[in-house]
Amino acid sequence: DAGVIQSPRHEVTEMGQEVTLRCKPISGHDYLFWYRQTMMRGLELLIYFNNNVPIDDSGMPEDRFSAKMPNASFSTLKIQPSEPRDSAVYFCASSLEGTGTDTQYFGPGTRLTVL
Amino acid sequence: GEDVEQSLFLSVREGDSSVINCTYTDSSSTYLYWYKQEPGAGLQLLTYIFSNMDMKQDQRLTVLLNKKDKHLSLRIADTQTGDSAIYFCAESIGSGGYQKVTFGTGTKLQVIP
DSSP: OOOOEEEOSEEEEOTTOOEEEEEEOOTTOOEEEEEEEETTTEEEEEEEEETTEEEEOTTOOSTTEEEEEEETTEEEEEESSOOGGGOEEEEEEEESSSSTTOOOEEOOOEEEEEO | OOOEEEOSEEEEETTSOEEEEEEEOOTTEEEEEEEEEOTTSOEEEEEEEETTOSEEEETTEEEEEETTTTEEEEEESSOOGGGOEEEEEEEEEOSSSOOEEEEOOOEEEEEEO
8 A cells, every 4th residue: 555645745825715635545544534743833633534434623724724534545635725833743643543553544635825 | 732842952972871851841741742752853753652651662762651740751761863853742632532732942952973
């Protein structure tokens, strides 16, 4: 398996524009996570899905952020409108199950810069 | 609530041992983890320890858990330049089904040749 795939790897956009980040989890994994990493706040869990259903979106910063998982092999994280403070590295991760011994496999991340 | 804290930076010489420390606040943690993040990459699980264990060794890695003090450490023996990365401590909480994982802020390990 190719692992978790994220696109794009880098995104530079202007304030006010819509940004869509994409993720393809590892095939057969039931859980998908979206994280945001910044120097100031470290790694934050934004939302996670189980079997394509959003379970906990309490980490989503505000209504400008939305995430979808239309099928088991694809998820998107959308920011509309984007702001400079959204600049961060966004990681997608997936795991087979949600139990303690289960590893979360991370994608390479999307580095977002909002000017 | 959950809070996982780590020092931000550690510098060691190649060949020395590295010890990265972590403290957590939730006594109901079931598993504790160490992840490694290399530059430009996502996090990768290094090792984990169940909360009823005191120590786990895996080749050059030794994990020590002091549950009373809620303190976790990762010792890397014979540190190599390839060990330079950011190391994240994490804890999972929950029983049965999904266990929420909370990550620390990460410790950047610099290995000096």
